[in-house]
Amino acid sequence: MNNHSAAFLKEDPWRIFRIMAEFVDSFEMLSRVSPAVTVFGSARMPRSNPYYRMAVTLGKELAKQNLAVITGGGPGIMEAANRGAADAGGKSIGLCIQLPHEQGGNPHISPELNFNFHYFFMRKLWFTQLAKALVVFPGGFGTMDELWEMLTLLQTGKMQRRNLILIYGRRYWNEVLNWRAMMRWGTIRAQEYDVLQFADTVDEAFERVKTWMEKYHLEPGNEWLE
Secondary structure, three states: OOHHHHHHOOOHHHHHHHHHHHHHHHHHHHOOOOOEEEEEOOOOOOOOOHHHHHHHHHHHHHHHOOOEEEEOOOOOHHHHHHHHHHHOOOOEEEEEEOOOOOOOOOOOOOHHHEEEEOOHHHHHHHHHHHEEEEEEOOOOHHHHHHHHHHHHHHHOOOOOOOOEEEEEOHHHHHHHOOHHHHHHOOOOOHHHHOOEEEEOOHHHHHHHHHHHHHHHOEOOOOOEOO
16 A cells, blocks of 8 residues: 555545444444433542542432433543442443543443543534433533533434433532523523523432433333333
8 A cells, every 4th residue: 555545544535434433333332221311520520529429429329220320431520420320230331532641431430331432523422312311510621512512402402302401519610600691691591591400419419310300201110211
């Protein structure tokens, strides 16, 4: 193979095949995992932080209800939620991303449910495709990106309105984001703000998720809807 041919393999037309392969591989592994709750949050949250401990507890309580727990597979809040789910014997899913400065998934992901993505957009697809509820703990740029992506999908009707977005930790989020100022400026409407729900304790968060799931995603025979 000459240099010209080798270079062509790295160009956009060939990238399509890599995207297709990643989708097929991830679909084969993840399409049968349901119902699930996705937990977003900072990778930098130390284990000594109260939010880390709360995420462990929440992951455990969700797993006890036979809800799979999905995270981005990294440390911090992601590790905590996976750890709680694993401790309770539940499905602990890690949707990792290949980054030059980060290692693989945290040790609390179920081995058969640990997937390493190359493309961010493919990873985000599965965050939304599988989850009936999304819980957003305090986080930085990555968490913000995921939160705004989910809100945009809801706003535009690309994600079901039956998906819950729960903001965990009012103190952090009210200081970092002035939601009501956006309404005053007319950049969002009141009904768009109303898609958000807030919780400050594990019990409150768990009850909101549980109530939401029972209302929208539970059949009369107590079977979770796919």
